[in-house]
Amino acid sequence: MTTESTSSKSSRLSSVAAAVRVLKCFSEVEPEIGISSLAKRLSLAKSTVHRLAVTLTSEGLLEQSPETGRYRLGINLFVMGALVRRRLDVSNMAQPFLKGLREKTGETIHLAVMNETNILYLYNLESSQAIRMKSYIGSIKPAFCTCEGRAIVAFGGTELMNKVLSSPLTARTPETQTDPSKLMNMFAEIRAHGYAIDDEESEQGMRGIGAPLRDITGQVVAAIGIGGPSQRLTLKKLRSLAPVLLSTAESISTQLGYRA
Template sequence: MAKTASAAKPKVRLSSVANAMRLLKSFSDDNYEIGISELAKQLRLAKSTAHRLASTLVEAGMLEQNAETGKYKLGLVVFELGSLVRRKMDFSNEAKPVLMHLREKTGETVHLAILESASIIYTNTLESKQSIRMTSDVGLRRSAFASAEGMVLLAFQSKQEIELLLKSRDPSVPKEVAANTAALAKEFATIRNRGYSIDDEESEPGLCSIAAPIRDYTGNVVAAVSIAGPAQRLNKKTLQAFAQDVVEAAEAISSRLGFRHIRPIRLEQKAAAVAEFF
């Protein structure tokens, strides 16, 4: 009999852990605060059992209880654990399926870039399968002020960060750009308003590109995705046609990094206000 009782204890513990996991998974964007009666109903548990589980999770910091309504929501410990997972994810691997889809859809070379000071660095590049195409290598550096990826990344930096870059002696900051901050601020406002940046042969004759910002779970812009190709294919009409594809790719990667939109963003939706930079 003693052996039977001893063998039963691990099962009870495992059952409690499994129910605790099921309870945590009950929460979602649409159901972020739940009462104990609803939790018991969803989990098909006695109300007393659901209450005991919830109380234990509150003590552990994995749930919080609303003092006014008595309902429960996910706690900071869950957020911290989720953040740790996101930080450890391989950014390039998370983006790769989306980049491949974007290349197939547009037929052009696709880039993923990050900002480092006044430069961008390509972390991923998938070349177009067409005979005439833009070629570039992973690790290649370019001036952020002379690329669609760089401009979209700079547009979402703080006023202080931009001012420091312009005052620096970084060779990647063109003198004419540093001398005309009003024009730069206007361009950044345009980029933020429409949600993407276009390089229409401005940095290099015969080459056009379009880039959109990627956000992480905190909402910060951490990278940019772009397509690039010869001007004879990526004319103004084609760039506009591909704009939504690039923005949707950026949103898809952002989602994989934990960013959640309140509602789907379309290019025709304009920002209500634009922050002043200078």
């Protein structure tokens, strides 16, 4: 097995940084730029900029105008931007429903999406009660042990499930289930019930229940969750919240264009 040298890694990272700088040169005011202009603006050799432009073009991040020979942003950037846009759309559309869910339950409400094998919290509404689950927009947790992550993974298809189960399954509390076969069985139960439970597995003393959100294609794009302290949210109480959680998830999914 060969090991990449420090100098090689440094050179590769430098090339990535230079490629990002190339992409940042384009704007609404200047949608097309030639190699000479890019080289001058970035203080790089023309040969270096040309090599970067060719690589970016091969990846669909740039394209060359057949009329002018200059470069412009490629279609793959639009595709990636659409993914970000979809996340923002989910958050904006879900907020009124999530406010209603907090009013009905009195507990902390979350909206999360997948980020590799983790979940990223896009939106949260904390409970007004003195003892409550705290959460922060932008925070990341492992998907396998959170109710929102489990809801996404269980309904997200075999490829996503295998990816998550082959990632490091590190226990966060004494209650965290880390056995892949038991997690696989748990995902099957989640699909049967429609919701996922986190019984003090991602945070000691806290429980949660989560459900998936689907878009117009039927794909699971996010999940919502209800969370709170275990002393108040017993498992019986948590399961009693499933109907209102599932109803809210269905309403948001309908808003996103999903039709069962």
